[in-house]
Amino acid sequence: MAFQFNFSIEEDLENKLIPCGDGTLTLDSSKEPPVSKGQKGKQDRKSSAELSDLLLDGLREGSSMGKTASSEDTDSPLSAADRSGDPETCEKQPFLRAAKEHAMPKDLNQVLANKVMEMLPGPQHVNVAVVKTILLKEQFPGENIVSKSFSSHSDLIPGVYEGGLKIWECTFDLLTYFTKAQVKFAGQKVLDLGCGSGLLGITAAKGGAREVHFQDYNSLVIDEVTLPNVVANFPLKDEGNDVNEPDGKRQRKSKVAQEECKCRFFSGEWSEFCKFVLNEKLFVKYDLILTSETIYNPDYYNTLHETVLRLLSRNGRVLLASKAHYFGVGGGVHLFQKFVEEMDVFETKTLEIIDEGLKRFLIEVTFKYPS
Numbered sequence: 001m002a003f004q005f006n007f008s009i010e011e012d013l014e015n016k017l018i019p020c021g022d023g024t025l026t027l028d029s030s031k032e033p034p035v036s037k038g039q040k041g042k043q044d045r046k047s048s049a050e051l052s053d054l055l056l057d058g059l060r061e062g063s064s065m066g067k068t069a070s071s072e073d074t075d076s077p078l079s080a081a082d083r084s085g086d087p088e089t090c091e092k093q094p095f096l097r098a099a100k101e102h103a104m105p106k107d108l109n110q111v112l113a114n115k116v117m118e119m120l121p122g123p124q125h126v127n128v129a130v131v132k133t134i135l136l137k138e139q140f141p142g143e144n145i146v147s148k149s150f151s152s153h154s155d156l157i158p159g160v161y162e163g164g165l166k167i168w169e170c171t172f173d174l175l176t177y178f179t180k181a182q183v184k185f186a187g188q189k190v191l192d193l194g195c196g197s198g199l200l201g202i203t204a205a206k207g208g209a210r211e212v213h214f215q216d217y218n219s220l221v222i223d224e225v226t227l228p229n230v231v232a233n234f235p236l237k238d239e240g241n242d243v244n245e246p247d248g249k250r251q252r253k254s255k256v257a258q259e260e261c262k263c264r265f266f267s268g269e270w271s272e273f274c275k276f277v278l279n280e281k282l283f284v285k286y287d288l289i290l291t292s293e294t295i296y297n298p299d300y301y302n303t304l305h306e307t308v309l310r311l312l313s314r315n316g317r318v319l320l321a322s323k324a325h326y327f328g329v330g331g332g333v334h335l336f337q338k339f340v341e342e343m344d345v346f347e348t349k350t351l352e353i354i355d356e357g358l359k360r361f362l363i364e365v366t367f368k369y370p371s
C-alpha cells in the first residue's frame with residue numbers, strides 16, 4: 001500500500017531541520033532551501049528523505065519528552081480563539097482543550113497549498129511532517145505549537161502540544177501489523193485516536209472502513225497534517241497523482257472518496273472529544289480504535305481509559321502501539337497494562353513485541369465481558 005505524505009514548508013525558508021544529539025531538532029540556516037509544490041518534479045527527492053531519516057534518528061536516540069507548560073503561556077489551551085466546547089469547564093481545568101470538529105474544506109487545492117508531497121512505497125518507510133515556525137506564527141497565533149516545541153527542545157509539551165506533528169515510530173509497527181495479521185477494516189467504524197499524521201485511519205479507510213474519525217489534541221495538527229494527508233490520499237486513490245487539476249474535478253473526486261468512507265476530523269482533549277461526539281443524538285460507538293504512542297503520560301491514563309470505555313462498542317477492540325517506556329514522562333506499556341488491570345473493565349493481550357533497542361509493543365484491548 002502506498003501513502004501520500006505532505007510536508008508544509010514555507011517557500012522562502014532557507015533553513016533545514018537538523019537533529020541534536022539529544023533527539024531534539026534545530027534549524028540550520030546553512031542548508032539548501034526545501035522543495036516547494038511547484039518545483040516538486042525537478043527537485044532531488046533525497047533531501048526530504050534525508051531529512052526524514054535524520055529526524056527519525058533523532059527520535060530513536062531518545063526524545064526529550066515531558067517538559068511542563070509554563071503557566072505564563074500566552075498560547076495556552078485556553079486560547080479563546082480555539083474554544084468551542086464548554087468554556088467554563090475549560091477555565092477551571094486548564095489542560096482541557098475544548099473539542100471541535102474540523103470540516104473538510106471545499107477547496108482542496110487550498111488544503112494542499114504549500115505542501116510537499118511524497119509517495120511512500122510502504123509502511124516500512126519513514127517520513128515526517130514539518131511545519132515551519134514563521135508560517136505558524138503568522139497563521140495560527142493561538143496555537144504556535146511548533147515554535148514552542150523548538151524553543152523548549154521538546155517533542156511534546158503536555159497540555160500545549162502533544163506530539164502530533166511528526167510521525168512516531170510505533171505507527172509503522174501498527175501499519176506493518178495490519179498487513180501481517182490481515183486486519184479487516186471493511187464495514188467498520190474506526191477511530192484513529194491521537195492521530196497525528198492520520199496514517200492508521202487512512203489505512204483503515206483504504207481498507208474499506210465505513211467511517212473513520214480522526215482525533216488529535218491540537219487543531220493545528222488536524223488542519224495542517226491530518227486533513228492534508230487524507231485529502232492527498234483519497235481523491236487521488238485510483239486516479240493518478242496530479243494535484244494541479246482544476247478545482248471542480250478535485251472536489252468531485254473528494255466527494256466520491258467521502259461517500260465511500262465518511263471521514264471526520266476532531267481536535268481537543270480526550271474527555272472533551274468524548275463529550276462532543278456523545279452529544280450527537282445518533283452517535284454509534286466505534287468497532288475499532290487505533291492508537292499509537294498515546295500512553296506516554298500516566299496522568300492521562302484515567303481519561304484515556306474513560307474515553308475508550310465510553311466510545312468503544314461492547315464487541316469492539318483497541319489496537320494500541322507503544323514503546324516499553326517513555327523516559328522523562330514515565331508512562332509505558334507495563335504501567336498502562338497495570339492500570340487497565342486495576343480498573344477491571346478491559347483485558348489486554350500482547351500481540352507483538354518489537355525488540356529493537358528500546359522495546360516496542362502492540363497490544364489489543366477488549367472488554368472483559370463483551371455483550
Ligand SMILES: C[S@@+](CC[C@H](N)C(=O)[O-])C[C@H]1O[C@@H](n2cnc3c(N)ncnc32)[C@H](O)[C@@H]1O
Pocket residue numbers: 156162163164165166167168169170171193194195196197215216217218268269270271291292293294300303
Ligand atoms: C506522541 S503523539 C503520536 C501521534 C501519532 N499517533 C503517531 O504515532 O505518530 C500523541 C498523540 O496523542 C494525542 N494525545 C495525547 N494526549 C492526549 C490527550 N490528553 N487528549 C487528546 N489527545 C491526546 C495527541 O494529539 C498526539 O497526536
